[in-house]
Amino acid sequence: MKKIIIFDTTLRDGEQSPGCTMALEDKLRVARQLEELNVDVIEAGFPIASQGDFEAVNAIAKEVQRPQIAGLARCVEKDIDRCWEAVRDAKKPRIHIFLATSPIHMQYKLKKTPEEIIRDAVKYTKYAANYCENVEFSPEDASRTKSEFLHQIVEKVIEAGATTVNIPDTVGYAIPSEYGKMIRRIKENVLNINQAKISVHCHNDLGLAVANSLAAIENGADQIECTINGIGERAGNCSLEEIVMILDTRKKDLNVYTDIVLNQIYLTSRLVSISTGMIIQRNKAIVGENAFAHEAGIHQHGILSHPMAYEIMDPIKIGQKSVMVIGKHSGKHAIGAELKKAGYDINEKQLTAIVEMVKAHADRKKIVDEEDLRAIVKSVTNLSGEKGDVVKIDDVHILTGNKLIPSATIKFDIAGIKRTIAAVGNGPIDAVANAFAVIVPDMNIAEFEVKAISASSKGIAQVSITFKDKMKKQFAVVATNDDTILACVHAFLKGANRILREQE
Ligand code: KIV
Ligand code: ZN
Numbered sequence: 478m479k480k481i482i483i484f485d486t487t488l489r490d491g492e493q494s495p496g497c498t499m500a501l502e503d504k505l506r507v508a509r510q511l512e513e514l515n516v517d518v519i520e521a522g523f524p525i526a527s528q529g530d531f532e533a534v535n536a537i538a539k540e541v542q543r544p545q546i547a548g549l550a551r552c553v554e555k556d557i558d559r560c561w562e563a564v565r566d567a568k569k570p571r572i573h574i575f576l577a578t579s580p581i582h583m584q585y586k587l588k589k590t591p592e593e594i595i596r597d598a599v600k601y602t603k604y605a606a607n608y609c610e611n612v613e614f615s616p617e618d619a620s621r622t623k624s625e626f627l628h629q630i631v632e633k634v635i636e637a638g639a640t641t642v643n644i645p646d647t648v649g650y651a652i653p654s655e656y657g658k659m660i661r662r663i664k665e666n667v668l669n670i671n672q673a674k675i676s677v678h679c680h681n682d683l684g685l686a687v688a689n690s691l692a693a694i695e696n697g698a699d700q701i702e703c704t705i706n707g708i709g710e711r712a713g714n715c716s717l718e719e720i721v722m723i724l725d726t727r728k729k730d731l732n733v734y735t736d737i738v739l740n741q742i743y744l745t746s747r748l749v750s751i752s753t754g755m756i757i758q759r760n761k762a763i764v765g766e767n768a769f770a771h772e773a774g775i776h777q778h779g780i781l782s783h784p785m786a787y788e789i790m791d792p793i794k795i796g797q798k799s800v801m802v803i804g805k806h807s808g809k810h811a812i813g814a815e816l817k818k819a820g821y822d823i824n825e826k827q828l829t830a831i832v833e834m835v836k837a838h839a840d841r842k843k844i845v846d847e848e849d850l851r852a853i854v855k856s857v858t859n860l861s862g863e864k865g866d867v868v869k870i871d872d873v874h875i876l877t878g879n880k881l882i883p884s885a886t887i888k889f890d891i892a893g894i895k896r897t898i899a900a901v902g903n904g905p906i907d908a909v910a911n912a913f914a915v916i917v918p919d920m921n922i923a924e925f926e927v928k929a930i931s932a933s934s935k936g937i938a939q940v941s942i943t944f945k946d947k948m949k950k951q952f953a954v955v956a957t958n959d960d961t962i963l964a965c966v967h968a969f970l971k972g973a974n975r976i977l978r979e980q981e
Contacts, residue, residue: 538567606638649682657692774808
């Protein structure tokens with residue numbers, strides 16, 4: 478199996494993207510974590526760009542030991558001098574120089590002829606090689622460079638001392654079949670290509686950075702330049718976690734491996750997200766919140782039967798875990814399993830009612846969290862009174878509004894005798910209280926509190942009532958429901974039964 482070198486440019490290309498700037502301490506923390514992740518090369522920054530960049534590269538070079546530490550430089554003496562100054566303290570330093578080779582960049586950006594470009598590329602590769610034996614050369618915008626010219630310049634820089642030649646798809650224009658062929662042709666046409674490693678650096682403007690990098694590996698590339706969470710200029714770079722997990726998941730077919738410590742992937746991704754302020758999209762492959770989350774009933778049932786039914790990677794491998802999201806698509810299997818896991822002993826009838834309530838609740842709130850689920854279970858198991866209760870409720874009808882008198886009509890089952898009570902009140906809750914007062918006259922309220930358990934108007938209401946019976950003895954009841962008024966009804970029901978029990 479061939480080893481693929483992982484060159485991480487989160488701290489250079491990644492940090493260059495709008496809004497991703499990191500302070501020195503953040504960069505050092507990320508670099509230390511990249512060392513834990515065991516990347517082969519850390520491109521720590523662009524030392525000429527600013528004093529801060531220089532200091533960060535230098536600090537990383539001094540502290541981070543295991544990976545090679547690279548700095549970026551244009552083909553300009555002062556850039557290379559500054560870059561060397563920044564990385565020279567590293568155990569394994571690398572100078573990475575670049576010069577554009579596509580017609581549009583040469584003519585309009587650099588205003589140089591192809592001959593001048595070759596001359597400068599050779600001159601500055603030699604200049605960098607005088608400092609450091611590890612020199613990478615990038616013909617910027619290589620994917621829009623004429624192939625003959627690309628082969629020529631690659632051969633010349635290897636001759637001049639480049640140990641790695643990087644073929645960037647700077648503007649994310651390439652498509653996998655064509656980019657793969659480009660790498661193959663370099664291998665076939667550049668005579669001294671065996672004296673250097675071939676690297677690829679793909680941007681994601683068309684969403685193809687990972688696919689192009691993979692095509693390059695299949696055609697002989699040795700090194701992948703990538704970033705954590707795929708951050709980078711414009712639409713970003715090839716995402717490290719995606720390419721590494723492709724190579725791991727399909728290693729038998731691809732016949733390659735990396736030295737990445739997979740169980741550090743998730744942690745690294747979180748750290749980079751926190752350090753840069755770049756939020757990871759929920760459905761991002763490998764590290765997104767939904768990457769190993771299952772809500773659909775059929776999928777949840779499949780996962781419970783055999784995880785590989787719907788998971789091609791073990792989430793534990795990357796430091797993540799599967800989550801069963803309880804929502805409107807969840808079925809009995811998953812909800813039952815979650816409740817069992819949480820220690821509830823629920824019968825089949827109650828489970829059916831809970832599933833119905835979960836779906837109704839999720840229709841409004843999307844996801845039912847642990848607290849919601851707990852409240853639903855509570856209200857379902859207490860819905861029509863507990864076992865042994867004297868008073869049960871068959872039906873509740875509440876009316877309220879600005880132009881009518883609030884009323885409550887409740888069909889009670891009192892020790893097997895059906896009674897329908899209708900009462901009015903100052904508001905719907907007062908109407909409910911008055912309806913209960915007809916069957917249990919001693920229900921005096923000492924304290925009354927309504928609160929939302931989840932922080933949203935779609936959450937679950939919790940009603941706590943402290944009652945005082947005719948002996949002035951106080952006791953409290955708590956009830957929860959999706960519906961605030963129904964939560965009150967349940968609280969009154971509990972109170973009524975408690976008073977009747979005590980009277981007995
Ligand atoms: O995208 C690019 O071409 C680069 C080079 C400096 C390698 O980032
Ligand atoms: Zn780039």
